[in-house]
Amino acid sequence: MSSPQAVFDTLYAAYGPQHWWPATTDYEIIAGAVLTQNTAWRNVERALANLRARDLLAPAAVMAVSEAELADALRPAGYYNVKAGRLRNLTAALIEDGGVSGWRQWSTASLRRRLLGVRGVGAETADCILLYVLDRPVFVVDAYTRRILARLNLARGDESYDVLAHWFLQGLPAQPDVYNEYHALLVRLGSGACRPRPRCPVCPLADLCPTGRCHGGGVVVAERQ
DNA sequence: TACCAGGAGAAAA
């Protein structure tokens, strides 16, 4: 049975540091955390590029523009009407709280409750912001994480978010930079680094993987050679 | 053509 540390060490040895989150400003991370909900990052990048081109990658600008125009910019990320509302809700909370510098004054638990109280912000989105914007020691559990743990026989895959997060937290040093790197490495693996499919002779987790199934981004789960 | 992707919330059972 693999430990959280063993999986991390194996992925880190294979891929090295990932230098996440892929963004240049705090607000770009915040926007990306909403836009990536149930969406491939490639499409999120298109939507972020649209926001940048329209000078909308700033809280005041997002609140000033019409929701229809905001939604139009977000179109490539899918669910654009939903995400426009969610991004505005979160941005309004950010402004109300005095920006990221205001959030830095909150305890992790208080701010997590605050973020979860924003309509459209769930556990994963809140934890992305806490970890990647505010450097807080929380573990981000996403669909990749869930799938990879299941294929390593370390989870069934239907556990609650908090149960899976706790599995990582109890097995790792309480260091945000480790959680940051770990999530990035899981995304690197899960989003398709384990190619070519369906066979995965170069999968870095092959030796840890009792199921021998592909961890990559698609639905293909062929047996390992 | 069909299926799925770094969720979240509302509605239905």
Add this chain to the structure above:
DNA sequence: TTTTCTCATGGT
């Protein structure tokens, strides 16, 4: 309380 449905574009 748990399960199902809805939102939607783009890649394979």
